[in-house]
Amino acid sequence: MLDIIASPGTSPPGGKPARAREPIIDADVHPWVNGDIAGLKNYLSRSWWEHFDGRHVLPNQWLRPPLARASSNRIDAMPPSGGEPGSDALFMKEEHLDKHNIAHAVLSSIQAGKLAALPNAGEALALARAFNEFFYSEFLGVDPRYKLAMVVAAHDPAASAAEIRDFGRKPGVVAVFMPLLNIMMGNRHYYPIFQAAEEMGLPMLIHPTGTEGGFPTSVHFAGGTPSTYIERHTAFPQIGISAINSLIFEGVFLRFPKLKLLAAEFGFSWLPHFLWRMDQNWHQFRKEVPWVKNLPSETVLQHVRFTSQPIEEPEKPEYLMQILDMIHAEQTLLFSTDYPHWDNDFPQHTLTRLSPEMRRRIFHDNAAELFRLS
Numbered sequence: 001m002l003d004i005i006a007s008p009g010t011s012p013p014g015g016k017p018a019r020a021r022e023p024i025i026d027a028d029v030h031p032w033v034n035g036d037i038a039g040l041k042n043y044l045s046r047s048w049w050e051h052f053d054g055r056h057v058l059p060n061q062w063l064r065p066p067l068a069r070a071s072s073n074r075i076d077a078m079p080p081s082g083g084e085p086g087s088d089a090l091f092m093k094e095e096h097l098d099k100h101n102i103a104h105a106v107l108s109s110i111q112a113g114k115l116a117a118l119p120n121a122g123e124a125l126a127l128a129r130a131f132n133e134f135f136y137s138e139f140l141g142v143d144p145r146y147k148l149a150m151v152v153a154a155h156d157p158a159a160s161a162a163e164i165r166d167f168g169r170k171p172g173v174v175a176v177f178m179p180l181l182n183i184m185m186g187n188r189h190y191y192p193i194f195q196a197a198e199e200m201g202l203p204m205l206i207h208p209t210g211t212e213g214g215f216p217t218s219v220h221f222a223g224g225t226p227s228t229y230i231e232r233h234t235a236f237p238q239i240g241i242s243a244i245n246s247l248i249f250e251g252v253f254l255r256f257p258k259l260k261l262l263a264a265e266f267g268f269s270w271l272p273h274f275l276w277r278m279d280q281n282w283h284q285f286r287k288e289v290p291w292v293k294n295l296p297s298e299t300v301l302q303h304v305r306f307t308s309q310p311i312e313e314p315e316k317p318e319y320l321m322q323i324l325d326m327i328h329a330e331q332t333l334l335f336s337t338d339y340p341h342w343d344n345d346f347p348q349h350t351l352t353r354l355s356p357e358m359r360r361r362i363f364h365d366n367a368a369e370l371f372r373l374s
Contacts, residue, residue, distance in 0.1 A: 022360065023103035024347050025367035028207070028264045028307050028336035029096070031107050031135055032073075032086035043130040043137075051123075058114040058127075061214040063229040067342055072110075072210075077340035085340035089142040096339050097145050100347050103364070104147050104373050107135055108177045108264065112151040113209030116179035116218040124153035125160070132167050140172045147371065149175035149205045155217075157189060161196035168200040174371040175205045175262065180219040185243040186250025194256045203260035203305075203370055206243055208236045240266030241274055244304055248278060251291040253303045260370060262305045265338060269312040272326040275300060301328055305370055307336035308362065309345045317353060324358075334370065335363040 033039040036057045041049055064070035071084075077095065079088035086092065097105055112131040115124045132150045139146045150173050152160035164176055176197045183189050185206070197204055211218035213225045213232060219239055226232040240263045246252075253259060278296035286292060292299075306327075314320050327333065335351075338344040351362065367373065 021101050022364070024101055024335060024363050025371075025373065026096075026100075026102050026105045026337050026339070027262065027334040027367050027371075028309060029092075029105040029107050029339050030086050030110050030341065031089070031092070031139055032084045032109075032111055033131070033134055034083040034087045036111075037127065040127065040130040040134055043133040044126060048126045048130075056123075058111065059117045059211070059215065060114075061210045061212075061232075063214070063226065063232050065229055065233075065342065072341045074340050074342055074344070089139045089146070092339070093143045093145075096337070097143065100337075102145060104145055104367070104371070106147045106149055106174060106367070106371065107139060108149040108175075108205055108207055109135065109151060110207070110209060112177070113179040113207065114211055115151065115153050116181055116209055117211040117215035118153075118155070119217050121153065121155035121159075124155045125163075128153040128160075129163065129167070132163075136167075136170060136172070144172070147172050147174045147373070149177040151177045151179065152193060154178050154181050154183075154190060154193060157192040161192040164193065164196035164200055164202065168196070168202055174202065174373070176202050177205045177207065179209045179211070180206060180239065180243065181217055182219055184246040184250075186246030186248075186252050191255070194252060194259055198256045198259045201258075201372065203262055205262045205264055206240065206266075207264040208239065208266070212236070212239055236265070237267045237270050241270065244274075244300065245278065247304075248296045248299055249289050249292060251289070253299050254291055254293070260303055260305065262307065262334065262370065264307045264336065265309060266306070267310060267312060268306040268308070268327060268329075268333060269314075269320075269323050271300075271306065271332075272323065275327075301332060305332055305334055305366065307334050308350060309336045309338040310343050311345050311350055321353060330358055330361045331366065333362050334367045 037052050038054055065072050068075055073085035077085035079091035081088050109131055115127055118124045128151050135148055140148055150167055152163055154160060178193060213221040221235050222238055226235060275297040282292060282296050312320060
């Protein structure tokens with residue numbers, strides 16, 4: 001275990017962080033396509049464009065943030081060129097990558113995540129390909145620091161697996177973002193996707209999509225449907241917990257031993273309790289899952305990673321340091337900003353009490369290893 005807290009004279013709490021210009025890998029950045037499906041016209045086949053006919057839009061969750069424009073995006077991140085925050089690759093390059101010394105920014109599209117709300121598999125597959133082509137051209141073609149978590153439509157696992165083997169070969173594609181359906185993540189339904197991702201050496205990425213609990217095909221919340229945005233936003237960790245719980249006890253990482261998972265934006269302070277509870281239940285009931293040979297906590301530490309945003313803010317800062325110790329953060333945690341959302345974390349104000357070595361692991365090395373970046 002690495003030392004977590006900075007030594008005297010390195011980065012005092014509340015002071016200016018040392019090593020501020022060290023390269024950073026941002027594991028969770030959200031680009032946008034202006035115009036919704038209409039903005040993808042140049043990346044859709046003629047037949048599919050005629051199918052959508054300008055009438056279709058991706059569905060929105062009814063429970064919107066009680067913020068300006070009912071949007072999750074920061075108003076001050078709106079580009080001078082017009083359009084939504086995250087839609088201008090050049091502005092994002094200057095405002096985010098250059099300003100914060102971001103060496104690599106992994107793009108995962110929450111907009112594309114809405115595909116989980118579509119009941120039509122053909123539509124979802126066509127839009128997934130269009131989103132991938134759009135971001136590859138309009139972002140990765142602008143600056144090589146942009147990397148892409150390609151989106152797949154899990155409605156048709158075989159077709160999505162073929163997409164991974166095709167599009168996943170492109171330089172700069174570093175992960176597979178799979179918007180979760182209302183099927184437990186460990187279910188064999190997803191096996192073709194996992195197999196293709198493992199073959200291509202691409203980690204899986206899951207992330208809240210804004211569709212949770214709002215549509216028949218998208219993942220549901222435990223206990224029912226929230227009635228307010230604050231309930232929905234607070235309950236996001238249960239989606240990550242449920243997905244990992246299913247992966248572990250269904251034996252997915254035994255079947256696909258090289259597969260990795262990044263659970264982005266689900267938090268991490270719940271992880272100690274979750275690991276302890278899984279281990280305890282495994283000791284007591286493992287004859288029910290004889291294929292699970294190792295402690296669940298050991299499998300999570302080997303195969304699963306988490307992002308830092310939204311960083312938890314407990315009553316005492318030392319509590320957070322204790323949690324980082326308990327989750328082996330020098331191995332499991334990746335820094336992320338969630339740019340351009342209202343609650344994004346800036347690197348100079350995040351985890352300022354870390355030792356230099358621990359900071360390097362979280363802000364750069366863990367992501368470099370997971371995404372195979374230099």
